[in-house]
Amino acid sequence: MRTNPLRKPIVLLTVALLTTVVFFVFFSQNKPYSSSSSTSASRSSDSMAPTFILWLHGLGDSGPANEPIKTVFKSPEFRNTKWLFPSAPPNPVSCNYGMVMPSWFDIRELPLTAGSPNDESSVLKAVKNVHAIIDKEIAGGISPENVYICGFSQGGALALASVLLYPKALGGGAVFSGWVPFSSSTINQFTEDAKKTPILWSHGIDDKTVLFEAGQAALPFLQQAGVTCEFKAYPDLGHSISNKELKYLESWIKQRMQSSSSSS
Numbered sequence: 001m002r003t004n005p006l007r008k009p010i011v012l013l014t015v016a017l018l019t020t021v022v023f024f025v026f027f028s029q030n031k032p033y034s035s036s037s038s039t040s041a042s043r044s045s046d047s048m049a050p051t052f053i054l055w056l057h058g059l060g061d062s063g064p065a066n067e068p069i070k071t072v073f074k075s076p077e078f079r080n081t082k083w084l085f086p087s088a089p090p091n092p093v094s095c096n097y098g099m100v101m102p103s104w105f106d107i108r109e110l111p112l113t114a115g116s117p118n119d120e121s122s123v124l125k126a127v128k129n130v131h132a133i134i135d136k137e138i139a140g141g142i143s144p145e146n147v148y149i150c151g152f153s154q155g156g157a158l159a160l161a162s163v164l165l166y167p168k169a170l171g172g173g174a175v176f177s178g179w180v181p182f183s184s185s186t187i188n189q190f191t192e193d194a195k196k197t198p199i200l201w202s203h204g205i206d207d208k209t210v211l212f213e214a215g216q217a218a219l220p221f222l223q224q225a226g227v228t229c230e231f232k233a234y235p236d237l238g239h240s241i242s243n244k245e246l247k248y249l250e251s252w253i254k255q256r257m258q259s260s261s262s263s264s
Contacts, residue, residue: 051081051146051171051257052137054130056088056155060101063087066152072246077254082142084133088155094119104158105181112179112210114217123161123181130162134170148253150174152241153210157181160199160218164227165189169196171256174249176202176241179214180221187225199229200252202245204237 057066063085070083088102095110105122130149138144147170151159156178163173165186178201199222203215212233222229230252234242 048077048080048257049146050142051078051148051253052142053081053083053148053150053253054133054159055083055085056104056130056149056151056158057085057102058151058153058155059088059093059103059107061088061155062102069241069246072243073250075250075254077257078250082137086133091122104154107154111208112214114211114213116179116214118181118183120182120186123158124165126158127162127165130158131166134162134166138168144168145171146257148172148174148256150176150249151178152176153178153239163197163199164194164225166194166197167191169193172198172200172253174200174202174252175215175218176245177204177207177210177215177239178218179210180218184221184224187221190225190227195226197227198256199227200249201229201231202234202241202248203231204234204239204242206236207239209239 053070055063055066055069057063064087067083067085069085070078070081073081088104090100091103091106092098092100093103094106094108104126106119108117108119134147134149137147149159149163149170150173151157153176156175158181159173160175160178161181163170168191201215201218203210203212205212207215215231219229219231232245232248234245237245
């Protein structure tokens with residue numbers, strides 16, 4: 001089911017702006033990390049290998065507007081973490097009648113359902129740009145197992161595509177209110193190492209922009225590809241990110257940091 005054509009551009013921009021507002025509401029209430037945390041935890045964090053987290057924003061949004069996300073991650077393990085919040089380039093968007101706005105790739109219709117068409121060529125072009133960022137960080141000394149690619153909505157779809165098509169196993173990929181932006185025929189392009197990268201998928205059940213069914217459709221897709229995915233559904237959550245989701249992401253990444261450091 002599609003939204004009223006006259007309302008599509010308004011819906012898109014409103015989603016982006018509301019998401020940013022939600023971020024600031026949550027983060028303005030957070031208190032800074034306390035130095036009274038255990039000394040042993042502080043010392044162990046200082047000895048951990050550096051971590052890189054790339055966050056990809058949603059359609060019509062910007063990287064700087066999403067930077068407050070990192071303030072949620074208060075655990076000392078994240079003291080050696082490098083964050084990057086790039087902004088999508090201006091591109092015409094089909095579901096907005098060609099309106100130019102920050103967009104990683106083209107979106108043909110809204111709301112997005114499990115059967116919505118994808119513009120795979122523009123997705124693959126965006127993936128190459130993300131891979132260039134990852135390659136640069138790895139060349140600079142970050143281990144692939146300490147690289148995490150995360151994103152919301154369109155950014156979540158791009159995060160998923162970038163992780164699955166990267167030739168090496170990464171620390172993890174996190175998708176918030178996203179969808180699978182290509183067909184199952186792309187699975188044969190996934191390397192065996194790429195399939196080892198774990199995926200965290202978070203989706204609001206009340207999402208009216210990227211429908212919950214679109215998120216659920218990722219499970220059989222990833223299962224077919226042989227990729228491990230933890231899917232978390234959030235009741236009463238629409239097309240936005242909650243503090244609860246981000247705190248779980250923190251613990252999810254932290255667990256993998258510890259597993260990575262113990263195996264090295």
